[in-house]
Amino acid sequence: MSAVLQIIEILLPLLYLGLTGLYARNFFNQEHEKKTARASLYGLLGTHLGYLTLLGVAQHAWPLGSMAEFLSVLSVSLTITYAITERAEEDSNTGMFFLGIASIFQVFSSVLMEDLATKTHPLLLENPIYGIHVAFTVLGFAALAVGALDAVMYILLSRQLKSRELGLFFRRLPPLIRLETMSRIATITGIILLGIGLALGHFVAIYILEDYNLWDPKIVIMDAAWAAYFVGFLVVKLRGLSGIRMGYLSLAAYLGLLLMMILSNMLTSSFHSFQP
Amino acid sequence: MSKMSTEIGAISFSHQNTTLAERDLLAFSSSEIEQSLAIFRDKLGGEVGILSTCNRTEFYASGACAPTLWEDVKDLVAGIKGVRPTRLPTPHQFYGAEAARHLFRVSASLESLALGEDQILAQVKDAHEHLLGAEEKSPVLDQLFQLAVRAGKDVRTNTTLCQGNVSISSVSVELAKKIFGQFKRFTILLVGAGETGVNAGVHFRAAGAKDFIIVNRGQERGEAVAEQFDGEYMPLHRLSDACVRADIVVFATGAQHPLLDLESMRNIMRARRNRQILLIDISNPRNVDPRAGEPDGVFLYNIDHLESIVQENLQERTDQIPLAEKILDGYVDEWDAYLRARRVTPTIAALSKHFKSVRQQELDHFRNKISAEEYELLEEFSKRLIKKLQHNPIIHLRKSAASNKLRSEDLDLVIKLHGLLDEDS
Numbered sequence: 001m002s003a004v005l006q007i008i009e010i011l012l013p014l015l016y017l018g019l020t021g022l023y024a025r026n027f028f029n030q031e032h033e034k035k036t037a038r039a040s041l042y043g044l045l046g047t048h049l050g051y052l053t054l055l056g057v058a059q060h061a062w063p064l065g066s067m068a069e070f071l072s073v074l075s076v077s078l079t080i081t082y083a084i085t086e087r088a089e090e091d092s093n094t095g096m097f098f099l100g101i102a103s104i105f106q107v108f109s110s111v112l113m114e115d116l117a118t119k120t121h122p123l124l125l126e127n128p129i130y131g132i133h134v135a136f137t138v139l140g141f142a143a144l145a146v147g148a149l150d151a152v153m154y155i156l157l158s159r160q161l162k163s164r165e166l167g168l169f170f171r172r173l174p175p176l177i178r179l180e181t182m183s184r185i186a187t188i189t190g191i192i193l194l195g196i197g198l199a200l201g202h203f204v205a206i207y208i209l210e211d212y213n214l215w216d217p218k219i220v221i222m223d224a225a226w227a228a229y230f231v232g233f234l235v236v237k238l239r240g241l242s243g244i245r246m247g248y249l250s251l252a253a254y255l256g257l258l259l260m261m262i263l264s265n266m267l268t269s270s271f272h273s274f275q276p
Numbered sequence: 277m278s279k280m281s282t283e284i285g286a287i288s289f290s291h292q293n294t295t296l297a298e299r300d301l302l303a304f305s306s307s308e309i310e311q312s313l314a315i316f317r318d319k320l321g322g323e324v325g326i327l328s329t330c331n332r333t334e335f336y337a338s339g340a341c342a343p344t345l346w347e348d349v350k351d352l353v354a355g356i357k358g359v360r361p362t363r364l365p366t367p368h369q370f371y372g373a374e375a376a377r378h379l380f381r382v383s384a385s386l387e388s389l390a391l392g393e394d395q396i397l398a399q400v401k402d403a404h405e406h407l408l409g410a411e412e413k414s415p416v417l418d419q420l421f422q423l424a425v426r427a428g429k430d431v432r433t434n435t436t437l438c439q440g441n442v443s444i445s446s447v448s449v450e451l452a453k454k455i456f457g458q459f460k461r462f463t464i465l466l467v468g469a470g471e472t473g474v475n476a477g478v479h480f481r482a483a484g485a486k487d488f489i490i491v492n493r494g495q496e497r498g499e500a501v502a503e504q505f506d507g508e509y510m511p512l513h514r515l516s517d518a519c520v521r522a523d524i525v526v527f528a529t530g531a532q533h534p535l536l537d538l539e540s541m542r543n544i545m546r547a548r549r550n551r552q553i554l555l556i557d558i559s560n561p562r563n564v565d566p567r568a569g570e571p572d573g574v575f576l577y578n579i580d581h582l583e584s585i586v587q588e589n590l591q592e593r594t595d596q597i598p599l600a601e602k603i604l605d606g607y608v609d610e611w612d613a614y615l616r617a618r619r620v621t622p623t624i625a626a627l628s629k630h631f632k633s634v635r636q637q638e639l640d641h642f643r644n645k646i647s648a649e650e651y652e653l654l655e656e657f658s659k660r661l662i663k664k665l666q667h668n669p670i671i672h673l674r675k676s677a678a679s680n681k682l683r684s685e686d687l688d689l690v691i692k693l694h695g696l697l698d699e700d701s
Binding site: 157161162164166170174175176177178240241242243244245 | 451453454455456457545549550552571572573575577581585588
């Protein structure tokens with residue numbers, strides 16, 4: 001099974017990049033390959049979900065115990081979100097953006113993934129509340145990523161409209177107001193889900209772990225990042241910032257969150273330093 | 277061979293060869309078409325179809341299309357329209373495959389004044405409906421119009437010839453859609469109640485806009501237009517208030533100085549809490565200071581910007597013409613194949629009739645000489661025999677016609693061998 005998992009780990013980033021290329025080709029050339037792209041999208045989702053199931057079976061625990069696994073689940077969550085959107089809106093023009101970011105997460109996941117034989121997983125994964133904490137956290141990250149991507153598309157379209165050079169983004173992207181609304185809804189959803197995820201994490205840590213330290217740098221960084229996101233959103237609401245400024249802020253906030261994640265991960269060797 | 281030719285001819289009056297007044301003179305209303313089809317048919321002794329739109333009036337005929345088609349119907353057209361024949365302009369005329377290609381090009385909107393416009397396909401369908409509704413059947417023109425409608429749809433589906441807007445009003449609506457999506461929840465402000473502003477308002481209402489504010493210097497005219505759009509009238513000095521409420525603002529006044537500058541726009545955006553606003557300035561001279569478009573969330577387009585979008589869209593449509601022509605080539609081939617198949621149909625029918633006649637003559641010869649059971653057997657036998665005898669010649673004729681290998685000598689030989697001409701006479 002280990003060999004199969006390793007092959008899929010190599011294959012997944014390639015499949016993601018290939019699919020992103022196919023969607024990009026459709027975006028730039030408006031070629032009639034939408035059916036092929038959608039079939040490939042479902043094929044990729046099947047492969048990725050199958051891989052995560054196999055990984056879970058092989059290690060007898062949810063595949064959420066390391067940064068690599070977290071990124072892989074984040075990647076598949078984004079892809080599922082996009083697949084649902086594409087089906088509901090019958091519009092595949094945003095696929096290039098969603099699958100592009102999902103590809104980046106999956107590339108990092110495959111690079112960071114440890115060998116199954118040498119890998120250990122936190123015992124915490126056997127705790128059901130911990131599972132819920134991780135699920136909320138992953139969904140929160142995915143929703144914030146969707147919010148940031150919609151913000152990117154908003155910025156691109158807004159700039160074309162402002163400069164009156166109406167190119168591909170004008171022709172292919174959804175209306176500005178819809179992008180703004182989707183970005184706002186996704187960001188609020190992300191802040192709430194991530195907030196619940198972090199709160200549950202604290203709960204698990206306080207009541208289950210004996211050596212829980214509230215001032216663990218990783219916890220402080222993640223809590224501060226969430227609080228910054230929350231405050232930023234309040235400022236936007238109260239001050240009524242323009243759409244483009246909100247777009248830049250949303251993008252910057254997400255990049256900041258990713259940076260915080262990377263930094264906090266670099267501070268300790270495992271995803272959670274407080275594992276028993 | 278059939279005496280009736282299946283060649284077609286077309287007479288075309290359009291923006292390419294007539295003035296607007298001449299086109300108005302030649303236009304046929306729906307009821308005029310219904311009444312005239314039978315008259316034209318009697319005059320020409322064949323099928324006739326009429327396509328009449330605001331930009332073209334065309335006659336299609338099948339059956340007796342000499343190169344003098346227009347001369348044959350000129351007096352009739354003049355009579356129907358109540359003018360002297362000399363007042364009628366000279367049409368473009370097309371015959372055979374060129375006539376078919378012309379109708380396909382019309383249907384695909386390659387011949388339209390606004391390249392790629394959508395209405396013409398529906399108008400070709402209407403002409404086809406008139407043809408089908410006529411008392412006498414028109415199998416050849418029915419096939420031609422069917423192909424034309426299919427060709428029009430095919431070009432629209434497989435090229436981008438009809439995409440992108442090519443009028444100032446429709447480009448304004450397209451722009452607004454790209455910002456606001458749909459207009460039900462948004463407010464349209466028309467600054468100026470002249471024809472241009474009203475025309476833009478009509479486009480927005482057709483696209484789903486419900487909420488209108490009309491700002492105009494003259495109160496009476498402003499209120500009349502507001503009533504037309506079920507909207508609200510506001511005087512010109514309250515323009516800033518109206519801009520705070522509106523999402524899309526169309527400026528179309530004759531004002532000689534800007535009605536909106538950067539400072540007032542900044543104030544408006546503050547009051548709007550930076551909600552997006554689209555300013556469309558189709559006035560000449562401009563009503564909006566170009567610097568008013570600077571604040572975030574303001575999208576300002578004046579007549580020059582819109583005109584340049586129209587030109588870009590038109591160029592993109594023009595680039596699609598070779599692809600559209602290639603698609604139409606396929607339909608011209610299909611039309612040719614139909615005509616070829618149709619040319620042998622009368623010969624096949626005559627051949628079949630000839631064999632049936634011979635069979636019947638021989639059966640009659642035996643009718644009272646054998647028993648009823650024996651006669652029944654003979655009937656069955658003769659039926660099978662002529663079916664087998666006809667099989668090879670008919671298949672050969674059909675295959676040769678379909679592959680365009682049928683020579684007129686071959687057809688003559690079949691006719692002579694079976695004495696089909698004698699039977700006809």
